Amino acid sequence: MLSIKNFEKKYGNSDEPVLSIHDCNIEKGIYWVKGANGTGKTSLLKSIAGLIPFDGNIVVDGLDIKHNRMAYLKQVNYAEAEPQYPVFLSGKDLIDFYRSTKKGNFPDSLLNNLGVEKFMRKKTSTYSSGMLKKLSLVLAFIGSPTLILLDEPLIALDVAAVEILQSAIRQYHQQGVSFIITSHQLFNNELVSCTTNLLLQEKTLQPETI
């Protein structure tokens, strides 16, 4: 499902990469990337999502980000840890924008269950951090992705929303969607039972050994 080869991520003029993954292949599933603060979890997710440049290559379901970028980005969705949106746009503006580019399906039930429909017509400047988080999660499920990257998805969510999100992850997983999630907060047992742990340490990604 995901193949990372000769991957290196550097910032600024530094010769020292913050992340270096020689060869990593991941099959379909739900993955929980663990690692201490500053180990590069967000950099890894942003690289896979196409938000930041890197050396090497990343392939999702046979689509190479460097050579089939548009098709690749239709397969890979991403939700930031602390989403920020332009204050003059409404949630609906953003949803429409995502729908027009990602095409495919729309997560109506997630939109309703998280209560985003109630506030999506207001400008994002009026949203609390929890509302912004809920909006970003709805956006991450738009289209027909095969891989969804969720960076700290449980931050700022209330208890009910956490349950709704975990249920959505399980449901989408059953439909063949894979997830790579970073989280310092624990998931419920039902989700943990179908999750594979990955460890990000010493600047590389490896299966967690107990």
Place this chain on the structure above:
Amino acid sequence: MKTIASILLKVWVKQFYIINAGFLFFVFFFFFGMVNGGQLISYHVSLIKAMLTSPVFMAVVLFAWLCYNIKCILFFTTAIKAQDSSFIYYLGTLPASKQWKLYLYAGALVYMPALIYSLFIIYLAIQQSMFGNAVLVAGYQVLMIAMTAWMLYYTINNNTSITTIEKITTAVNSAFKINFGYNGFLFGYVLNAKKMAFAMVKVFSILMLSISFVINGDHFDEDLFGIFYLLVFVAHATLVFYLVSFLETQLQFSRNLPVAWYKVAVMYCFTYSIFLLPELAFMLVNNHGNLPITGIILLYLTTVSTMFLCTSFLYGSGLNMENYLFLVFITFILIFFLQKTQLRLLTLTGILIAATFVFKSYYYSFQRE
């Protein structure tokens, strides 16, 4: 009372004009900037006379003033409900007569542009012995200010969670809400966050063009105009910096969307072409045969392309301000000499090709320094 009035001046009136500087500048430019200086008074006299003699024209003007007043009311409603303005509710403890005086004062000040113009209308109406029209305009303007003052009084003295006025203003707001598509995001940003910068660039631009086309219109000097026009371009280079910074910070998430580089390039060029329309209109209206029309259009397109080249430089330099200013300076020198060659079409094509090449090369590998 004086102290309160000066506070209201700062928190309402000053803020209103800062927030709406771009809009007011546009309206001012539309009515006064596009007409040759020598014909400005006669143009407005004929406009006012047409208004006084045609009931339909008069109705259109009254409706426009109503729309402007609604805009003022929407501003006040938002300002009162803002979290950092809760102290405004202390006004409700003042006697009603004092409150009304303060609200009439604030309402009249934000409505001032319409009031000043209507004074000229009343003066001309009296001069033409059209006393009925003079009374109608004066009465209407008093009604507009009273409407704002009443709304302020009502909102401040009925501090419920949602007032009737808010319901009305929300409905009006939704009716006039601009639906921002991807191509409108950059406009939305400028209209919301960079109004003052935009207005200043436009004032500077029109001033530069006025020197060549209006003040020196009878002795038009193409070389001098070339230098002034390059200064117009440099002023616009600051807007380019703001736009790229916005797209790569607040809209960075859009890199996860399947939007190809050329669509982003088209969005930038489209935005610049709209931004430069006032300059194009000003040159076309005030040209009077000094420059060929095709020359003006080529100049406009070259400026759009050069702004796109600046955009590409920002992607190439990782949004580094120092490198960017250096590249803008080099572009300034280069275009200054290219202007002398009179190879306008070739210059336009060359800039467009270079800009597209640099943009394509750096867009996907861009990372802010």
